Amino acid sequence: MRNARTALALTVVLAVASGCARGGAQGGSSGSAAPVIREASAGGVGSADGADSSGDADAVAAHDAAATDADAVAEARAKLMLTETYYDDLQHGDKGAAYQKYIVLHDTEGDGSADGVLAYWEGNGNLVAAHFIVNKDGSILQCVPMDRIAHHAGWGSGNANERFGITEDGRDDLLGRQPSDVYTDYGMNAWSIGIEMVHVGGETYPEAQLDAVDDLIAYIDAYYGGDGGTIIDHKMWRAGNSDTNPEFAGYLANYQDHRTHD
Numbered sequence: 001m002r003n004a005r006t007a008l009a010l011t012v013v014l015a016v017a018s019g020c021a022r023g024g025a026q027g028g029s030s031g032s033a034a035p036v037i038r039e040a041s042a043g044g045v046g047s048a049d050g051a052d053s054s055g056d057a058d059a060v061a062a063h064d065a066a067a068t069d070a071d072a073v074a075e076a077r078a079k080l081m082l083t084e085t086y087y088d089d090l091q092h093g094d095k096g097a098a099y100q101k102y103i104v105l106h107d108t109e110g111d112g113s114a115d116g117v118l119a120y121w122e123g124n125g126n127l128v129a130a131h132f133i134v135n136k137d138g139s140i141l142q143c144v145p146m147d148r149i150a151h152h153a154g155w156g157s158g159n160a161n162e163r164f165g166i167t168e169d170g171r172d173d174l175l176g177r178q179p180s181d182v183y184t185d186y187g188m189n190a191w192s193i194g195i196e197m198v199h200v201g202g203e204t205y206p207e208a209q210l211d212a213v214d215d216l217i218a219y220i221d222a223y224y225g226g227d228g229g230t231i232i233d234h235k236m237w238r239a240g241n242s243d244t245n246p247e248f249a250g251y252l253a254n255y256q257d258h259r260t261h262d
């Protein structure tokens with residue numbers, strides 16, 4: 001998830017784990033707080049707000065629809081090897097379902113495990129993270145709840161907010177954001193879910209990992225009532241970014257076409 005401009009500065013650190021870490025550590029430790037580790041929850045977005053109280057028939061229909069959605073979310077989640085570890089300082093504001101428009105795919109640019117990547121994010125003071133990290137074996141670590149903003153996409157290039165039809169509406173606390181003298185648009189984080197794949201450019205993506213990304217996208221789609229948003233990769237938001245790597249191009253086309261890698 002690094003950008004090209006800071007690649008050299010990050011080289012040493014990247015040997016351990018990199019992920020979304022943009023260079024230019026702001027100094028100071030982040031005072032690593034104890035993580036909150038949660039058991040599986042299959043809640044999904046509360047869809048009860050679809051019910052207005054205009055008659056019994058509507059209320060029953062809405063109730064049935066909500067129950068079906070909850071079942072779909074639970075079923076999709078049950079297919080994942082998913083654990084959750086949350087730190088408050090990696091969460092940057094609320095992102096209700098109305099603000100979910102994109103799923104942004106990234107590579108970590110390091111072979112370290114998801115646990116190592118999260119430890120790096122939490123420890124480096126940049127307050128950067130993605131919602132999910134997918135290991136090569138298909139196991140998944142969730143680092144930020146889906147209804148919270150994570151800083152995974154950073155600055156976008158070329159009138160990025162306008163290109164993607166999003167605005168900066170103040171929900172993002174912007175804590176840890178590094179200044180840019182080149183880019184002006186920082187909206188994507190507040191409108192997206194970020195998924196990191198443990199991957200270094202030039203490697204193949206293991207089938208187990210790709211299958212897990214398929215299932216994760218299905219889970220996100222279920223969570224948002226069937227549509228988790230448009231799938232892009234990081235370099236679509238920011239031209240020149242290194243991820244996803246070129247060997248992912250065919251998979252990305254498939255994800256954009258039908259939401260699975262094959």
Ligand SMILES: [Zn+2]
Pocket residue numbers: 001002019020105106107152234243
């Ligand atoms: Zn990235």
